[in-house]
Amino acid sequence: MCGIFGVINTKEKIDESRVLTVRDILAHRGPDDAGIYFSNCHPEPVEGSHSERSEESPFVALAHRRLSIIDLSPAAHQPMISDDGRYVIVFNGEIYNFEELMKEVGSRQSAVDNKFKSHSDTEVILKLFAFEGHECLNKLRGMFAFAIWDDKEKTLFAARDRFGIKPFYYYFNESDPPDGLSADKVGEVSFIFSSELKAIKYYKGNLSLNKDALDAFLKTGSVPAPMTIYNEVAALLPGHWMEIDCHPERSRRISINNYWKFEYLLGKSSVGSRQLADEENVISSTFTSFSVNSARNLKENKISKDYNEPVSSPKKMALSEMTNHGLQSLRGAARLPARQERRSNLKYNSDAKKKIREALLDTIKAHMVADVEVGAFLSGGIDSTAIVSLMRQVGQEKIKTVSVVFPDNKLDESMYASIAAKKYNTEHIEVPIYEKDLIEDFEKIMSVMDQPTIDGINTYFVSKAAKQAGLKVVLSGLGGDELFGGYPSFNLIPKYQRIKNLPLVKIFMKAAAPLLKNRLPAKAIEYMKNPNSQNSEYKLIRGLFTDDELKRLTNGQWSMVNGQLSQKMTNDFMTPDVQKANYNITSNVIANGPPAGEARVKQSLSTLQYVSMMETTYYMRNQLLRDSDVFSMAHSLELRVPFVDHKLYETVLPYLDDAYDKNFPKKMLVEAVGDIPLELVNRPKMGFTFPFEDWMMNGQLKDLIIEKIKNLNTDFNLYPFVLDLEKLHWSRLWALFILSKYND
Incomplete structure (x- = not known):
């Protein structure tokens, strides 16, 4: 686990001292080692490249801070340069099957090649x-965000893991702000990337707050990718790779392509999923070069996405060759490839239980790969207890577990954590947390939170406790609810859908909504008024503030900026293909509703698989995973998530509908693990959370929050006291408070 940072300048040299400063801003992500690379520092030219540096050649800097987990020796120092000097990599994450891949690569190297160093x-x-170029991504199992500079072709390749466990933020020049989705941009390249937004902000300076992101935050509790809190910076979406071509003899461009989608999990096998990923490139905007006019037309929505068919992605075609294809990418309507055999909804039986158990043991073994001690978070819930049990079952003799406890509070889980720790004979460490601890660490927490979120503080404190216990790596039960059906949404979304589709129910709902306005929560009224809106049930469950509430908060002036765009962006934020499609989001595109691919996605997934996708690609991706990364790394702690593993998802997802039982939480997980104490299985679901409600309504935190909300800057046009703050749910009150911090 590490911190990465990079800069490409096409016109002027890079300020080396500034890069060094920014690199060390990320020191908390990698306190064990630091490295830096500048492309114009090679003592000798790279074989096959220009004999001497052209005045038009780009200037490139790659910086790295290392948290040493695998191979603690200096041989694993980064940036790492290939034997021939052509490729340079900075990498954040862990590849759990690297030893298997090392054997594969070793067998392909010729006798004259240098072996692994x-x-x-x-x-x-x-x-x-x-x-293999970008096709190597299909073979990687793990969490990752990395960038590779090709000093021969003058290209930068970057990629992010399938689920978005590791972050990758980037800035692309001021005159053409990024949206995270664009298939092609042409012009002078000025590019910055990093593991954290604060590094880009320090290096670039003068970044402006993205009001659409603030809109999204107030409606969802987080900023959905690819947006970030800054207009000029985007997040590379999970399952995507990008390439920046800076060669002086070619048009400069940045291209983005996806290599993985959630629905690939239901391919015939992991190999089938890979084939499907390759074939389904016909319905996404792949790594092909449009002419300047074509790119401009696409950006202005003059070319339908359905007619944006690319040339098949070549195995290792050079960028210079790709440019010759030009408008061939626009030659016809997109069509689905030959049907893949799907495992969409299988019977949950004894064979299924065996497969799920084997997959669980396999993912735990994979996530235990390390040259340092691996511990675990243990709250006493089903997910964290399952992780610890499986660690013991795969042969881990010494297990150090950590939990935070809240003495004399109803949210204290110490009793359950103690039961699990005793059952599995762990070295268990409990750290009590009081309101004063939150207040003392408050400014540090806010500085770590470089994007607004209503979650993550729990991870901050349990990670701090793990670090104090001497751990560098921990396993977390994050992802268990999303995969095994642990959230209420798995029961409620199908239930609400069935009810609203009964005869005359929608008519009744719309008629009754005005009459019940002051008796039901705002989200319920919004649902009754608009039962057919995109993913309305999911927004009812996961939404924060509604449009009507935001209009009241802003004295009728919502949205903040950009006319309808701000509202439409977050009304449709639940639409997967809106975020995944590789074209610019414009008000026209969003106003026209979800892309045609949305129906295809729904058809490929069962009802509960679709709920799993929503929870995985929105709540988990945009909030839980991002918060877990930034708050654990604040303490130089690597947090691993064995349940968030594409091979495990491939195994479990086909059985979700048949196995689901609302009265038996996470049945597949409990039965596969086999020895979780009944006291923990039958306990009420609590979730890993802090006693915010008590502290906000009764403690010192209340005065701090109310005072800050009172002083919300009028730039946000917010008038929070039109709402009854005494009756406001803590998460909504906390959201307003967090928003106020971005006004400082």
Whole structure:
């Protein structure tokens, strides 16, 4: 686990001292080592490149801060340069199957090739990329965000893992702010990337707040990717890769493509999923070069997405070759490839239980790969207890577990955590947390939170406790609810859908909504008024503030900016293809509703699989995973999530509908693990949360929050006291408070 940072300038040299400063801003992500690379520092030219540097050649800097987990020796130092000097990588994450891939790469190297100089997953990625280019991503199992500079072709390749466990933020010049989705941009390249927004902000300066992101935050509790809190910065979406071409003899461009989608999980097998990913490139805007006019037309929505068919992605075609395809990418309507055999909804029986158990043991073994001690969070819930049990079952003799407790509070889970710790004979560490601890660490927490979120503080404190216990790596039960059906949404969404589709119910709902306005929560009234809106049930469950509430908060002036765009962006934020499609989001595109691919996605997934997708690609991706990364890394702690593993998802997801039982929480997980104490299985679901409600309504935190909300800057046009703050749910009150921090 590490911190990465990089800069590409096409016109002027890079300020090396500034890069060093920014690199060390990320020191908390990697306190063990630091490295830096500048492209104009090679003592000798790279074989096959220009004999001497052209005045038009780009200036490139790559910086790295390392938290040493695998191969603790200097041989794994980053940035890591390939044997021939052509490729340079900075990598954040862990590849759990790197030893298997190391054998594969080793068998492909010729006798004259230099062998591996380290035992690191970083070197595996570097060599595999040299062989396979972007197709190497299909072989990687783990969490990752990395960038590779090709000093021969003058291109930067970057990629992010399938689920978005590791972050990748980027800035692309001021004159053309990024949206995270664009298939092609042409012009002078000025590019910055990093693991954290604060590094880009420090290096670039003068970043402006994205009011659409604030809109999204107030409606969802987080900022959905690809948006970020800054207009000029975007997040590379999970399951995507990008390439920036800076070659002086070619048009400069940035291209983005997806290599993985959630629905690939239901392919015939992991191999089938890979084939499906390759074939379904016909319905996404892939790595092909449009002419300047074509790109402009696409951006202005003059070319339908359905007629944006690319040329098949070549195995390792050079960018210079790709430019020759031009408008061939627009030659016809997109069509689905030959049907893949799907495992969409299978019977949950004894064979299924065996497969799920094997997959669970496999993912735990994979996530235990490390050259340092691996501990675990243990709250006493089903998910964290399952992780600890499986660690013991795969042969881990010594297990150090950590939990935070809230003495004399109803949210204290210490009794359950103690039961699990005793059952599995762990070295268990409990750290009591009081309101004063939150207040003392408050400014540090806010500085860590470089994007607004209503969650994550629990991870901050339990990570702090793990660090104090001497751990560098922990396993977390995050993802268990999303995969095994642990959230109420798995019961409520199908239930609400069935009810609203009964005869005359929608008519009654719309008629009754005005009459019940002051008797039901605002979200319920919004649902009754608009039962057919996109993913209305999910917004009812996960939404924060409604449009009507935001209009009241802003004295009728909502949205903040950009006319309808701000409202439409977050009304449709639940639409997967809106976020995944590789074209610019414009008000016209969003106003026209979800892309045609949405229906295809729904058809490929069962009802509960679709709920799993929503929880995985929205709540987990945009809030839980992002918060877990930033708050654990604040304490130089690597947090691993064995349940968030594409191989495990592939195994479990086909059985979700048949196995689901609302009265038996996470039945598949409990039965596969086999020995979770009944006291923990039958306990009420609590969730890993803090006693915010008590502290906000009765403690010192209340005065701090109310005072801050009172002083919300009028730039936000917010008038929070039109709402009854005494009756407002703590999460909504907390959201207003967090928003106020972005006004400082």
